[in-house]
Amino acid sequence: MATAGKVIKCRAAVAWGPNRPLVMEEIEVAPPEAHEIRIKIFVTAVCHTDLYFLYERGRGEGFPAVLGHEGAGTVESVGPGVTRFKPGDTVVPLFVSQCRECRFCRNPSTNQCDKSWSSQRPGKRLEVSSDTTSRLRCRGQTLLQYMGTSTFSEYTVVKEIAAAKIPDSAPLDKACLLGCGVTTGYGAAVNTAKVEPGSTCAVFGLGAVGLAAVMGCKAAGASRIFAVDVNKDKFQKAKLFGATDFVNPKDHDKPVSQVLAEMTNGGVDFALECVGNVEVMRSALESCVKGWGVSVLTGYNDSQDVSARCLQFLAGRTLKGSLFGGYKSVESVPKLVSDVMTGKLQLDEFVTKTLPLDQINEAFDLMTNSEGIRTVLKVSTL
Structure with missing residues (x-):
């Protein structure tokens, strides 16, 4: 793609601090580095964990950040050493990694990958390389990548081991729900x-x-x-x-x-x-x-x-x-998407509202007021 290897300027909903509404900003998304992929996000859902981190947690660490962890999109470009994906692949970003190499991934009784974002402090992203700089910036500041995903953005960068490849024909407004809530x-x-x-x-x-x-x-x-x-x-x-x-x-x-x-x-x-x-x-x-x-x-x-x-x-x-429901993420999400596509798993009833990304604060209000189940946000044009 023409954008490969270049910094992309795009829209994102930025959380500048706790207990404050998100702000639509133009941010810069750097190219992926070793074992990372850059994803164009098409849809994302709002989860209560996002709400908790922003309004209920009561702590100021982890900001400024781009929240969001229930998304779906396509791979825009890949970094050096990436073998699992190629540009154009349809994917669901994952807040639980599956490296397939650590002692937890090799143990069939757990999905606690040792390289998941959760092995770090909340709000921090776990880097594969020695470079600990987030790929997201705005107004000269680094934006932390929430849960290692940050799907409230038109583009995001995630680790290769933190994304699941799904069929191109999968309904993305449903598949994104498998990034957290329904699967959990x-x-x-x-x-x-x-x-x-x-x-x-x-x-x-x-x-x-x-x-x-x-x-x-x-x-x-x-x-x-x-x-x-x-x-x-x-x-x-x-x-x-x-x-x-x-x-x-x-x-x-x-x-x-x-x-x-x-x-x-x-x-x-x-x-x-x-x-x-x-x-x-x-x-x-x-x-x-x-x-x-x-x-x-x-x-x-x-x-x-x-x-x-x-x-x-x-x-x-x-x-x-x-x-994450005990599921080993990379291998399980594609199977769950298949169950959705064959009618074995019904997700239609979960989506009660669809809004554009710039109405994200309304989506938070709907969740706070217990109006509906999941609001899906349209981030980019398919």
């Missing part, structure tokens, strides 16, 4: 919790991750799926994905764990927390039946500690965490 929730049920046929499940929080978890519980054969949320308007949507019962904690004068225990003869077999609230995490654990109950945490929170009484564990309950 669905995989938490089928991979991490390992929900069993005929079991009882409770899903706490009915955003995109929670609804995907409901879908995963149904796919795994759960006989009863409790959707737990303080917003009663979300139950109808949860029913579409397989929920059988709805529990609103506000409707009861006792802990929701007690309510669920009374409805299930002692507690659910599996509980999935999809909020990021430490109190909800504890409730999910306490909602599990003693002896074998499994609780899985998917919500992101790096500013508060989770607490629980020792007796919960002595009684036989298990508490687990799930990052």
Whole structure:
């Protein structure tokens, strides 16, 4: 392409600091360096983790930055040594890498690649080479690449090991959701919790991750799926994905764990927390039946500690965490895209609004007000 090897000037939504609306800016995106690829982003979705980092986390580190980690686009150019991609390939950027070489990638029981962005401080990008300069700049300042992806930009640079190649015919407005939310929730049920046929499940929080978890519980054969949320308007949507019962904690004068225990003869077999609230995490654990109950945490929170009484564990309950649904990213996302294209995995119901990138702050408002599930932003013209 004509832009290969050159700095590209493009539009991006820049986060200059915490608790401030994003600002549309012209930024400079440098060419990819060794083992990196530069991607033209066509669509991206807004995830609650973006919202958390900008407005809820309460810390000023990690700015200025370009947020966004649920995107899809095509490879514009590749850096030296890249073997997995060529210009024109359709890809989904990944915040969980799969280098296929580290001890975690070689272990089939985890997707915790040692070269993922998460091995660094939040907000920092992990470089393959010794050069630690971000490829993004604006007004003479370096812009940090959030989660190593930064999809709220027309162009971004990611590591070769942090992108999944998908078919050119894939619906990008759906495929982008597999970059985080849907994959996280669905995989938490089928991979991490390992929900069993005929079991009882409770899903706490009915955003995109929670609804995907409901879908995963149904796919795994759960006989009863409790959707737990303080917003009663979300139950109808949860029913579409397989929920059988709805529990609103506000409707009861006792802990929701007690309510669920009374409805299930002692507690659910599996509980999935999809909020990021430490109190909800504890409730999910306490909602599990003693002896074998499994609780899985998917919500992101790096500013508060989770607490629980020792007796919960002595009684036989298990508490687990799930990052990206336990999926090994590079090899799994293409398979999930294939499931979408064949109708095995339904994503249409997740997209409730489509907006241009310059209306990104409206998309954040929609999420804050619990209006809809996922807003997809059109970043570039296809």
